[in-house]
Amino acid sequence: MKDFRSDTFTLPSEGMRKAMYSAETGDDVYGEDPTANRLQEIARELTGKEESLIVSSGCMGNLIPHMIKGGRGKEVICAPESHIVRHEIGAVVSLSGTLPVLVPSDNGIMKAEDVEKNIHGYAYDMSETSMIETENTTSGLIYPIDTLRAIKDVAERHNLWVHMDGARIFNASVETGISVKEYASTADDMTFCLSKGLGCPAFSILSSTHEFIKEAKRCRKILGGGMRQIGILAAAGIYALENNVERLKEDHEHRAMIAAALEETGWADVRISSTNMIFFASKYPIQNIVNAFKKKGILFLEDGGMGRIVTSLNVNDEDTEETVKIIKEMDEKEFLA
Ligand SMILES: Cc1ncc(COP(=O)(O)O)c(C=O)c1O
Numbered sequence: 490m491k492d493f494r495s496d497t498f499t500l501p502s503e504g505m506r507k508a509m510y511s512a513e514t515g516d517d518v519y520g521e522d523p524t525a526n527r528l529q530e531i532a533r534e535l536t537g538k539e540e541s542l543i544v545s546s547g548c549m550g551n552l553i554p555h556m557i558k559g560g561r562g563k564e565v566i567c568a569p570e571s572h573i574v575r576h577e578i579g580a581v582v583s584l585s586g587t588l589p590v591l592v593p594s595d596n597g598i599m600k601a602e603d604v605e606k607n608i609h610g611y612a613y614d615m616s617e618t619s620m621i622e623t624e625n626t627t628s629g630l631i632y633p634i635d636t637l638r639a640i641k642d643v644a645e646r647h648n649l650w651v652h653m654d655g656a657r658i659f660n661a662s663v664e665t666g667i668s669v670k671e672y673a674s675t676a677d678d679m680t681f682c683l684s685k686g687l688g689c690p691a692f693s694i695l696s697s698t699h700e701f702i703k704e705a706k707r708c709r710k711i712l713g714g715g716m717r718q719i720g721i722l723a724a725a726g727i728y729a730l731e732n733n734v735e736r737l738k739e740d741h742e743h744r745a746m747i748a749a750a751l752e753e754t755g756w757a758d759v760r761i762s763s764t765n766m767i768f769f770a771s772k773y774p775i776q777n778i779v780n781a782f783k784k785k786g787i788l789f790l791e792d793g794g795m796g797r798i799v800t801s802l803n804v805n806d807e808d809t810e811e812t813v814k815i816i817k818e819m820d821e822k823e824f825l826a
């Protein structure tokens with residue numbers, strides 16, 4: 490099977506497993522895991538922030554800033570398509586008590602002026618805005634750096650915190666050549682994921698100021714994310730940052746090849762093709778298309794009424810070429826079943 494469902498399905502490579510096997514460990518809740526500490530130091534340098542903290546998942550990395558800087562009954566400005574709104578079971582509402590305020594966006598990318606229009610200051614009967622959330626990449630799309638800077642300027646003028654969900658920030662960075670540090674400078678805290686295109690079994694990393702990370706450690710503990718000998722998993726993270734970042738470009742090339750094939754078909758209307766993701770609409774029911782491709786050994790998902798194809802470590806050059814061939818040869822009648 491050629492698996493295009495998500496980059497979260499990536500499996501640790503042999504080299505990664507070897508690094509995990511030989512990792513030094515200690516009790517990370519006491520800050521004594523040397524491998525976890527090394528990974529956090531690498532992340533701190535990469536993001537240019539004062540301190541970095543390993544968290545269990547991307548969801549935890551998004552929730553903690555809402556707990557610390559959002560606040561109960563406070564408004565957080567974000568795009569309607571954002572992961573915190575669509576795919577995190579309402580955790581920011583139920584656990585941190587923040588109120589997401591959804592501003593108009595172009596497939597998840599907000600404009601600074603729309604952000605500013607939706608900021609609420611103090612009024613006796615209104616909730617106040619406390620935070621702005623950006624997501625980069627969002628559905629595979631890269632936030633223009635100037636837009637991120639403009640949003641940060643708005644935030645500074647209104648004394649608001651900016652959290653960036655940078656789950657796939659390395660995809661943005663290898664594509665544009667803009668460093669992760671530069672992207673991170675447009676937010677007060679940023680989380681990125683090791684468990685997606687970078688191919689690790691787990692973990693995300695939250696980076697910000699010393700003060701914020703001190704509080705984030707307490708939130709992580711509250712959420713059940715204080716873990717002990719995590720060096721075994723942190724070693725995978727170090728391996729990924731040393732070996733799997735530049736190769737994300739290959740995933741982007743594979744995405745471009747597949748998108749080009751889809752565009753020629755007549756049955757796929759490609760709406761998004763960027764970094765490692767494709768979203769396409771069709772005159773046929775998407776689930777029928779998904780089922781027809783599954784019969785030919787190609788897996789992808791229906792997401793929000795569109796077909797979603799994600800390239801990752803799961804597919805190499807040969808798999809991509811075969812997929813392109815299957816797309817070109819696909820008989821539309823197969824979608825009528
Ligand atoms: C943009 C984005 N943010 C956050 C997450 C959450 O990550 P996790 O599944 O590790 O909780 C995901 C997961 O796919 C994501 O795509």
